[in-house]
Amino acid sequence: MALNIMQLATLFADKNPGITQGHRLCPGCAAPNVVKFALMIAKAKGFEPVVGLATGCLEVSTTIYPYSAWNVPYIHNAFENVAATISGVETAYRALARRGRLVDPDKKYAFFAFGGDGGTYDIGLQSLSGAIERGHKFIYIVYDNEGYMNTGNQRSGSTPPGSQTTTAPVGKKLSGKVQIKKNIVEIMAGHENVYVATVSTSEPMDFFKKIEKALEFDGPSFIAAFSPCVRFWRVGDDKAVDISKLAIETGYWPLYEVERGVYRITKRLKELKPVRQFIEAQGRFKPLLKKADADDIVNEIQEYVTSRWERLLALEEATKDKPIR
Amino acid sequence: MPEVKNRQAVTGAQAVANAMRQINPDVVAAYPITPQTPIVEYFAQYVADGLADTEMIPVESEHSAMSAVVGAAASGARAMTATAANGLALMHEIVYIAASLRLPIVMPVANRALSGPINIHCDHSDAMAERDSGWIQLWAENAQEAYDFTLMAIKIGEHEDVRLPVMVNLDGFIISHGVEVVDFIDDEAAKKFVGKPIVKYPLLDLNNPVTYGPLDLYDYYFEHKRQQIEAMKHVKHVFKQVAKEFEKISGRKYDIIEKYKTDDAEYIMIALGSTAGTIKYTVDLLREEGHKVGLVKPWVFRPFPKEELQEILNGRKAVIVLDRAASFGAEAPLYEAVKSALYEAAVRPQIGSYVYGLGGRDIKVEDIRKAFEDAFEGNLIADEERYLGLRE
Ligand SMILES: Cc1ncc(C[n+]2csc(CCOP(=O)(O)OP(=O)(O)O)c2C)c(N)n1
Ligand code: SF4
Numbered sequence: 096m097a098l099n100i101m102q103l104a105t106l107f108a109d110k111n112p113g114i115t116q117g118h119r120l121c122p123g124c125a126a127p128n129v130v131k132f133a134l135m136i137a138k139a140k141g142f143e144p145v146v147g148l149a150t151g152c153l154e155v156s157t158t159i160y161p162y163s164a165w166n167v168p169y170i171h172n173a174f175e176n177v178a179a180t181i182s183g184v185e186t187a188y189r190a191l192a193r194r195g196r197l198v199d200p201d202k203k204y205a206f207f208a209f210g211g212d213g214g215t216y217d218i219g220l221q222s223l224s225g226a227i228e229r230g231h232k233f234i235y236i237v238y239d240n241e242g243y244m245n246t247g248n249q250r251s252g253s254t255p256p257g258s259q260t261t262t263a264p265v266g267k268k269l270s271g272k273v274q275i276k277k278n279i280v281e282i283m284a285g286h287e288n289v290y291v292a293t294v295s296t297s298e299p300m301d302f303f304k305k306i307e308k309a310l311e312f313d314g315p316s317f318i319a320a321f322s323p324c325v326r327f328w329r330v331g332d333d334k335a336v337d338i339s340k341l342a343i344e345t346g347y348w349p350l351y352e353v354e355r356g357v358y359r360i361t362k363r364l365k366e367l368k369p370v371r372q373f374i375e376a377q378g379r380f381k382p383l384l385k386k387a388d389a390d391d392i393v394n395e396i397q398e399y400v401t402s403r404w405e406r407l408l409a410l411e412e413a414t415k416d417k418p419i420r
Numbered sequence: 421m422p423e424v425k426n427r428q429a430v431t432g433a434q435a436v437a438n439a440m441r442q443i444n445p446d447v448v449a450a451y452p453i454t455p456q457t458p459i460v461e462y463f464a465q466y467v468a469d470g471l472a473d474t475e476m477i478p479v480e481s482e483h484s485a486m487s488a489v490v491g492a493a494a495s496g497a498r499a500m501t502a503t504a505a506n507g508l509a510l511m512h513e514i515v516y517i518a519a520s521l522r523l524p525i526v527m528p529v530a531n532r533a534l535s536g537p538i539n540i541h542c543d544h545s546d547a548m549a550e551r552d553s554g555w556i557q558l559w560a561e562n563a564q565e566a567y568d569f570t571l572m573a574i575k576i577g578e579h580e581d582v583r584l585p586v587m588v589n590l591d592g593f594i595i596s597h598g599v600e601v602v603d604f605i606d607d608e609a610a611k612k613f614v615g616k617p618i619v620k621y622p623l624l625d626l627n628n629p630v631t632y633g634p635l636d637l638y639d640y641y642f643e644h645k646r647q648q649i650e651a652m653k654h655v656k657h658v659f660k661q662v663a664k665e666f667e668k669i670s671g672r673k674y675d676i677i678e679k680y681k682t683d684d685a686e687y688i689m690i691a692l693g694s695t696a697g698t699i700k701y702t703v704d705l706l707r708e709e710g711h712k713v714g715l716v717k718p719w720v721f722r723p724f725p726k727e728e729l730q731e732i733l734n735g736r737k738a739v740i741v742l743d744r745a746a747s748f749g750a751e752a753p754l755y756e757a758v759k760s761a762l763y764e765a766a767v768r769p770q771i772g773s774y775v776y777g778l779g780g781r782d783i784k785v786e787d788i789r790k791a792f793e794d795a796f797e798g799n800l801i802a803d804e805e806r807y808l809g810l811r812e
Contacts, residue, residue: 143626147491158634168623171633172490173513179484182477183447183491183499188624190446190475190497196617198496198625222487225480 097304098139106139111166113144118164120156123325123332125339126238127153128296130209133236133318134167136306142205143167145188147181149210149219150174152245152324153238175218178226178235181208185231205310206233212253213243216277227286227315234309234316237279240324248327252277257374257383257392265382270392275399283317284353287419290314292352292361295321297339301350301361308352321348329378341373346404347396351411356419358410367404370397426604432563432595435602436502436528436588437462439570441472442610445526446497446617449477449485453507454540455592456530460502482507486514493523494632496622498574500525504592505532505546512550518585519554519648521632522620524577525585527555528570531693531744532592533779541780542592544692544744547721548753554648556586556655557722559692561678563600565719566590568672571610575662578618581654589721591694593780609669652723659720676725678717681707682732685714687795688769690729690758691742692718695776695783699742702788713792721754726761733758735767738795742788742808744777751803759802772800776808783809 098106113134120127130146130153137144145168148154154171157164172180185206191197208226210219215237223235242260243249250260250272259265263272284291290312294302302320309316321342323335330338342348343362347370350362371393374380383389430438433455440448440463448467450460466472477492479485485501492499503511508529518525534545547557558573560566566588573586590596605613621630636644656676663674680700682688689699696717706713716732718725733739739762743752750756755773762768774791777783787808794800 145623155635158631160634160636160640163631163634165631166629168626168629169631170491170494170623172487172517176484176487176514179479179487180491182479182484183449183488183493184495184623186447186475186477186488187492187495187497187499190492191495191624193473193475194446196446196496198622198627202626204624221480222484225484228480229477 097307098136102139106135111138113138113146113165113167114157115164115166117162118157119159120152121326121332123335124152125296125322125335126240129236129238129320129322132296132299132302133207133234133306136303137205137207137310140307140310141203142310143199143202144205144207145184146170147172147177147184147208149177149214150245151211151214153209153211155245174214176222177208177210177214178219178223181206181233182226182229182231185233208233208235210235210237211244212237212239212241213251216252216279224286227283227289227317230288230314232314234306234318236318236320238320238322240322241276242324242327244324244327253279256396257389258379259382265386270383270386270388280319280353284356288314288355290316290352290354293319293321293348293350295339295343295348295350297336298343298350298362305352327379329381330376338373338376341368341376344368345370345373346400347373349404349407351407354418357414357417358407360407360411367401370400426606427601428604429599429601430563431458431597431599432566432590433458433530433597434462435563435567436570436590437466438604439567440500441466442607443498443500443571443574443614444472445474445500447477447489447492447499448474449479449488449501451479451482451485451503451507453482453504455532455596456502456504456507456528458596459528459530482510483514486511486518489525490514490518490521490523493525494521494623496619496624498617500527502528502530504530505534508546508550509534515550515553515555517633520644522583522651523585524583526570526573526577526588527585528566528588528590530592530596531589539779542594542744543778543780545746547587547589548745550587551722551753554584555722556584557720558586558588559719559721560588560590560595561694561696561717563595563598563602566595567602567604568666568670568674571605571614572662572666572674574614576655576658579658580618582651582658583620584651584655589693594694603670605670613665613669655720655723674719676718676720677728678719679732680715680717682714682716684712686712686737687740687792688714688716688733688736689740689742689788689792690716690718690754692721692754693744695742695744698783698785699788702785702792705785706789706792711792711796724757729758729761730765733762733769734765736769738770738772738800740772740774740791740795740800742791743773743775746775746778752805770795770798770800771802773803773805774808775805781809
């Protein structure tokens, strides 16, 4: 059941989103809101969140010992294993519940794993796939800032072509990263019993609904959250929401969900704005735009975005009423 | 699955799995690697047959096995896994984290050569690569000891003064697959011995939310490492205490090191694991010939039994150290540690280093005898690494 406006208002007034103020993320970073949205909805629905976090910006900025910005149970283990770690936590929960050793047996627990795109698309993919395949009941949320930001803007499997990074820089000879962003959503949706969705903090109601769905889903969920890094995308620290909106309106970040193989677009666009608008709004593409082959790369991204959008429409049509299992 | 009788001929893997059944941990993560595989296979069968009601996590890699048991142990569960060689190496990063988070995980390791080239047989290169990871290392000579130590490890690791993970080393194939007679403790007695898990700061306590694994920079990290160092210092007295309790229910007596015919020995050999058995046999033979020889076998390798060795080795004629692992560009690990312990001995014995058995190469009575004979002849040269059973 979707939350009504009164409930949402109380929720936000309550201001106990699991992660508190005092963390040291850059002003304007989208990542903390991704966490807050998810945890607040869990709490509003009567769940007690338990959080696992992969190494990355969010982790280093929120737990500098002896301080912690987390007022919910929190575990960080390493960079590539948050899904495996939370699968241990969730399994321990089941074992302890069965054996009557839970401290709070009457509470409803919700297990969350957060990771950056590096820790999800790349190094953590195996542990994530394994945990989903095993069917642990947890919600994995990637805050996708399209690069390794904690270590200083290196390329990841999620970095779009032409974006300036330090390990695939734009230079006199090379035009930065050449590969198209990896489609993590499709990879995750390819698992057999999973709820997968894309979200953005610029579309909060859509975001909330998907978290609610994930909480209620009987199995693991994977949620990809668009998460502008204002620092390395070279945009103003008040621009995360604007850039997110552009990403959605251009079709660069389509909002949709896949529930047991059934596709559903949750924000239907009559027409797509040109991707160029999204690209030109950010400093990270500036070095590329100065180059002679800039148009080729922008066109390549445009072609990909358009064909993916059309494919999504087709998948929605083709998969309706045809769930896996 | 046939019932396990109190005295039964079993493989080491079966013995360890039976200890795990008696412990009945909350969570076990399982991933196969020869020669460890039968441990998790037997255990999985116990669970499938309802003889243990552990939650199993059949993970997709050893890295995830260690990651999952870290998550489970932090949550307040008694958590175990088992591995060997490349599996242990793949876990390496998280092995350190488990110790740093002070999680009393217990992990049998069926020691195997760490590639490459790939080799599935026994040596100690896998465990030696983890000797500085902050885990307690127990070393078994046979299936009986592997069984006993698996039970004892739970109590040692969880002890208030320790709170550290424990590795139970058993030589791959030789112990894991060799069949021996093992005396098992009654299920009830074993359960009573390991007791209820002692849990500290469980992640799942919602009333007292904790942050596990924060970023720990230069202003606190050092102090936290110091706490780990101190915790290791408590292991010896806790081991002795647990060993005493264990003796009461089993009649079997353990200590930090085992001394075999050392009272009047002039020549003492030191080795870890199953080879100690062959050495004991050789010691008996040489004793019959009138040689004053003996064996010292560390049951505990981390923390290193330095004082115990100093006390016993001081004033002996010669010490022969056998290593089943090499350290490329330096001295073999056990030899190096023993030599360092001897630095403070009032009367230093002669010392010799012998590397043997890499990749499962057999070690024979003649090899051991040869090393002893070198010592009898006064022909030990410190730091001259020699090899037993190697084709020159
Ligand atoms: C095994 C391992 N390799 C590399 C690192 C270094 N490292 C820490 S965070 C990080 C990048 C994280 O990037 P991402 O997951 O995208 O999160 P972000 O920092 O962008 O939020 C890297 C490479 C590490 N901690 N562990
Ligand atoms: S570097 Fe980027 S992702 Fe990291 S905290 Fe700053 S804005 Fe956020």
